Amino acid sequence: MTEATSTAASRHRAPRGRIDKRQAILDAAFTVFAREGYANACVKEIAAEARVAKPTVYNHLNDKANLFHHAVKLAAEHEVAENLRIVERLARPADDLRGALEDVGHRLLRRYCGDRSRALRRLLCAEAHRFPDLLETTGTGRLTEALADRFARLTLSGHLRTPDPAEAAEQFLALLTGPAEARSRFGTRELPDEVLRALARAAAGTFCSAFGPRAG
Amino acid sequence: MTEATSTAASRHRAPRGRIDKRQAILDAAFTVFAREGYANACVKEIAAEARVAKPTVYNHLNDKANLFHHAVKLAAEHEVAENLRIVERLARPADDLRGALEDVGHRLLRRYCGDRSRALRRLLCAEAHRFPDLLETTGTGRLTEALADRFARLTLSGHLRTPDPAEAAEQFLALLTGPAEARSRFGTRELPDEVLRALARAAAGTFCSAFGPRAG
DNA sequence: CGAAAAATGATCCAGCGGGTTCAATCTAGC
DNA sequence: GCTAGATTGAACCCGCTGGATCATTTTTCG
Numbered sequence: 001m002t003e004a005t006s007t008a009a010s011r012h013r014a015p016r017g018r019i020d021k022r023q024a025i026l027d028a029a030f031t032v033f034a035r036e037g038y039a040n041a042c043v044k045e046i047a048a049e050a051r052v053a054k055p056t057v058y059n060h061l062n063d064k065a066n067l068f069h070h071a072v073k074l075a076a077e078h079e080v081a082e083n084l085r086i087v088e089r090l091a092r093p094a095d096d097l098r099g100a101l102e103d104v105g106h107r108l109l110r111r112y113c114g115d116r117s118r119a120l121r122r123l124l125c126a127e128a129h130r131f132p133d134l135l136e137t138t139g140t141g142r143l144t145e146a147l148a149d150r151f152a153r154l155t156l157s158g159h160l161r162t163p164d165p166a167e168a169a170e171q172f173l174a175l176l177t178g179p180a181e182a183r184s185r186f187g188t189r190e191l192p193d194e195v196l197r198a199l200a201r202a203a204a205g206t207f208c209s210a211f212g213p214r215a216g
Numbered sequence: 217m218t219e220a221t222s223t224a225a226s227r228h229r230a231p232r233g234r235i236d237k238r239q240a241i242l243d244a245a246f247t248v249f250a251r252e253g254y255a256n257a258c259v260k261e262i263a264a265e266a267r268v269a270k271p272t273v274y275n276h277l278n279d280k281a282n283l284f285h286h287a288v289k290l291a292a293e294h295e296v297a298e299n300l301r302i303v304e305r306l307a308r309p310a311d312d313l314r315g316a317l318e319d320v321g322h323r324l325l326r327r328y329c330g331d332r333s334r335a336l337r338r339l340l341c342a343e344a345h346r347f348p349d350l351l352e353t354t355g356t357g358r359l360t361e362a363l364a365d366r367f368a369r370l371t372l373s374g375h376l377r378t379p380d381p382a383e384a385a386e387q388f389l390a391l392l393t394g395p396a397e398a399r400s401r402f403g404t405r406e407l408p409d410e411v412l413r414a415l416a417r418a419a420a421g422t423f424c425s426a427f428g429p430r431a432g
Numbered sequence: 433c434g435a436a437a438a439a440t441g442a443t444c445c446a447g448c449g450g451g452t453t454c455a456a457t458c459t460a461g462c
Numbered sequence: 463g464c465t466a467g468a469t470t471g472a473a474c475c476c477g478c479t480g481g482a483t484c485a486t487t488t489t490t491c492g
Contacts, residue, residue: 021469037342039255042449053470055452064450126253126342128402135401144398167395171422174394179386182360185351186344206387210425237439258479269440271482280480 022060024050029071034119038068038127069131072123076138079117083108083143090150097159098208105176105200112177113196118187144169151211162211175203238276240266245287250335254284254343285347291336292354298327299359306366313375314424321392321416328393329412334403360385367427378427391419 028050032041043064047054061067086107094100111117128135147169154160162168179199184191244266248257259280263270277283302323310316327333344351363385370376378384395415400407 037255039253043451044449053472054450055471056469058451059468122341125338125402128404132404135404139401140398167418170395170398171391171418173398174390175387178390178394182356182386182389185355186341188344188348188351202383202387206426209427210422259481260479269442270480271441272439274481275438 021050021052021056025052025057025060025067026071026074028052029067030075030116030119033068033071033123034116038123043067065131068123068127069134072120072131072134073137075116075120076124076134079111079120080138080142082111084146086111087143087146087150090147090154093154093157093159097154098204098212101172101207102197102200102204105172105203106197108173109176109180109196109200110193113180113184113191118184122187140173144173147172158213160211161213168207168211172203172207175206176200179203237266237268237272241268241273241276241283242287242290244268245283246291246332246335249284249287249339250332254339254346259283281347284343285350288336288339288347288350289353291332292340292350295327295333295336296354296358299324300362302327303359303362303366306363306370309370309373309375313370314420314428317388317423318413318416318420321388321419322413324389325392325396325412325416326409329396329400329407334400338403356389360389363388374429376427377429384423384427388419388423391422392416395419 025046029041029046032046032049035041036045043057044054046067047057050057057067061070086104089104089107090100124134124138144166148165151160151162151165151168151172155162155165176199179202180191180196183189183195183199241262245257245262248262248265251257252261259273260270262283263273266273273283277286302320305320305323306316340350340354360382364381367376367378367381367384367388371378371381376384392415395418396407396412399405399411399415
């Protein structure tokens with residue numbers, strides 16, 4: 001609410017020149033929250049990271065909780081958008097479906113294991129119950145849906161056999177992220193790109209064994 | 217170290233009768249940490265939960281960090297042991313392998329979605345980098361290995377076709393936990409048991425489609 | 433029963449971090 | 463150039479928490 005009015009005011013009144021401050025603050029907030037966690041992050045540090053005075057932070061976003069909310073929401077929306085762009089690559093029916101799945105899987109996995117994505121998951125997992133509204137816009141729901149759309153089309157065109165595209169999409173994502181999560185030890189270990197490629201290959205292979213055109 | 221000496225001293229000298237305190241403290245610590253997170257949990261509250269005075273806590277476990285370490289480690293070992301017991305059910309080669317996989321999957325999922333297991337994952341995910349040694353004993357590695365052992369045997373006996381049992385085990389677990397994780401919204405939503413059963417059925421189905429004896 | 437060890441509760445301390453206040457300064461737009 | 467609003471830095475208040483101390487009581491065990 002407060003932020004809505006602030007944004008509206010900002011848009012039609014003054015802060016054309018100095019408005020970057022808000023963005024800088026949100027970026028810095030996510031950086032610091034990602035590094036320290038919600039409880040350990042102090043507003044002073046965020047202000048320093050954004051090269052801004054502490055009262056300025058409270059001027060733009062009234063609360064530490066608000067700050068967290070907006071910073072995380074922004075980062076999450078960005079991440080979701082990127083993931084959707086990747087899935088869009090399955091729109092053109094490919095001659096080599098398995099290769100296409102492997103490629104898309106590899107790209108998704110690279111993003112999934114990226115610093116921002118991992119930090120985002122950590123923060124959401126830790127603070128989910130304290131910020132319930134974040135989960136509604138944030139979840140992997142939209143990604144699964146988009147993928148299910150692709151699988152449905154590919155099934156209609158005979159490239160795939162998914163009786164329940166939504167379930168298949170869920171499982172494809174699980175085959176990708178599950179092993180990656182297990183091996184990265186809660187994001188502690190960095191996984192080299194060859195490993196990600198291998199995981200994507202394995203996932204695509206198993207998926208095609210189960211849902212490929214010549215599978216029962 | 218500090219705790220080792222304390223434990224050793226405890227074992228051969230005095231606290232036979234009142235030693236339950238330590239266990240009570242560790243249990244209470246896990247409860248409070250699970251509810252509040254590491255940073256937000258205060259030792260005072262843990263002491264109250266354990267019905268013990270604060271100095272007693274510091275007497276048994278010198279540090280808040282130590283307290284967390286031991287409480288989490290204990291809970292994690294318990295959880296791992298339970299999971300291993302479940303997987304052991306695949307030892308006797310079943311006539312209906314798919315049903316057996318579904319059953320084991322269902323049991324694993326029930327545990328995976330249990331309060332303690334979820335809390336454990338939250339805590340580990342959030343504080344992993346601050347307690348690196350916790351991950352080594354804690355990870356899903358042993359569970360995957362045990363499952364891989366079963367799959368290897370089942371492949372030798374012709375009930376399954378897993379060229380790489382370890383990879384298959386990884387993927388089976390992923391097929392189980394991935395969708396559960398996605399649907400539970402970071403543990404926010406409680407999943408009814410029918411849903412868990414359905415997820416296990418779907419996972420077993422896909423797994424058998426890919427690795428069943430009559431699959432390529 | 434008596435001594436040693438442990439538990440207790442109360443109190444205290446120090447540091448930290450969220451949030452506010454205020455006077456001074458800077459910037460934008462008329 | 464002038465006014466209004468935003469920014470700044472610094473100081474300040476306040477509550478909380480980790481951790482220590484200590485005298486008193488309870489429990490254990492020889």
